[in-house]
Amino acid sequence: MATSSGSAATALLFQVAAREGVIVASESAYHGTLRQLGEYVPAIGGAVRLVDTTDLDAVRAVLDEAGDAVSLLYVETPANPLMGISDLAGLGELAAGRRIRMACDSTFATPVLQRPHELGTHVVIHSSTKYLGGHGDVMGGALIVRGADDWLDALRSLRGVTGAVPSAFDCWLLQRSLPTLPQRVRAQTATAHTVAGFLQSHESVHEVLYPGLSEHPGHAVAARQMSDFGAMLSFRVTTGRAGALAVAAAAEIFTRATSLGGVESLIEHRASIEGPATRTPDDLLRLSIGLEHGDDLCADLARAFEASDRVS
Numbered sequence: 001m002a003t004s005s006g007s008a009a010t011a012l013l014f015q016v017a018a019r020e021g022v023i024v025a026s027e028s029a030y031h032g033t034l035r036q037l038g039e040y041v042p043a044i045g046g047a048v049r050l051v052d053t054t055d056l057d058a059v060r061a062v063l064d065e066a067g068d069a070v071s072l073l074y075v076e077t078p079a080n081p082l083m084g085i086s087d088l089a090g091l092g093e094l095a096a097g098r099r100i101r102m103a104c105d106s107t108f109a110t111p112v113l114q115r116p117h118e119l120g121t122h123v124v125i126h127s128s129t130k131y132l133g134g135h136g137d138v139m140g141g142a143l144i145v146r147g148a149d150d151w152l153d154a155l156r157s158l159r160g161v162t163g164a165v166p167s168a169f170d171c172w173l174l175q176r177s178l179p180t181l182p183q184r185v186r187a188q189t190a191t192a193h194t195v196a197g198f199l200q201s202h203e204s205v206h207e208v209l210y211p212g213l214s215e216h217p218g219h220a221v222a223a224r225q226m227s228d229f230g231a232m233l234s235f236r237v238t239t240g241r242a243g244a245l246a247v248a249a250a251a252e253i254f255t256r257a258t259s260l261g262g263v264e265s266l267i268e269h270r271a272s273i274e275g276p277a278t279r280t281p282d283d284l285l286r287l288s289i290g291l292e293h294g295d296d297l298c299a300d301l302a303r304a305f306e307a308s309d310r311v312s
Helices: 006-020 031-043 056-069 088-097 150-162 168-200 219-225 240-250 270-274 294-311
Strands: 022-026 048-051 070-076 101-105 123-126 141-145 205-209 232-237 266-268 284-288
Touching (some): 006 123, 022 031, 022 056, 048 056, 056 070, 056 088, 232 240, 266 270, 270 284
Parallel strands (some): 101 123
Antiparallel strands (some): 232 284
16 A cells, blocks of 8 residues: 555554554654654554564563553564664564564565565555655655455555545656666665675774674574665764764765665764654764765765864
């Protein structure tokens, strides 16, 4: 089911789930999703429990405590922007054993790299503004419901009532982009490996958050449930907030912008975008790797680090 944006997709899902009971959700997720869970769902009378979904024991404890009141287990993996990896198969077993639905925002992984439906997920969410559109010129979202499910009828009805429908032209733009999706994602992912390796060895970086690195705490899980590790990564600089902002400002090939998944590489300081309630470290920069050559992107970051050092 297509929607007018990724946020429209999650809002519809949460409204339907809130009617049925408590939503148990990832505490690490896109800040817009967390705002919906923290502000919108309670405003319509729903209840939310946030939990670290990378910790199966923690999720099990919350589900056991809430009991039959839970209607939905919501997970985002890889998570934006800290790149946490949740075990979809493990979470799917927990949900199935309690006869509750599980939903997964798989935007970062795209359908090319991760198939949550095969791992016990009932509803998969994509912000099609990102990789599905892939050119930074369309907004959209998608909810893909597994099998015959009464929630699908409820979601479709609510989409019509709220007007969260995409325009015909936006749908055309998305259909235009889908044939190149696998080629784009594979090329972007290959370059992300190169950039992650460069950042890992740079003296101005004290942490690289990319599940393709063996040091990442979710690497083994990601290797099981993804065919590759994606083209999104974050890193933390040694010079704090000021240094991170200086690096973002000095980059030339990377565009300083807040979207992701397009053919152009983007860099952004997430804490500034997310505002005072952010859980994101202020020394963190998020990269969306595009289709430029990996050597050029690494050289651009090297120049940006040098320029930031001169500023600091």
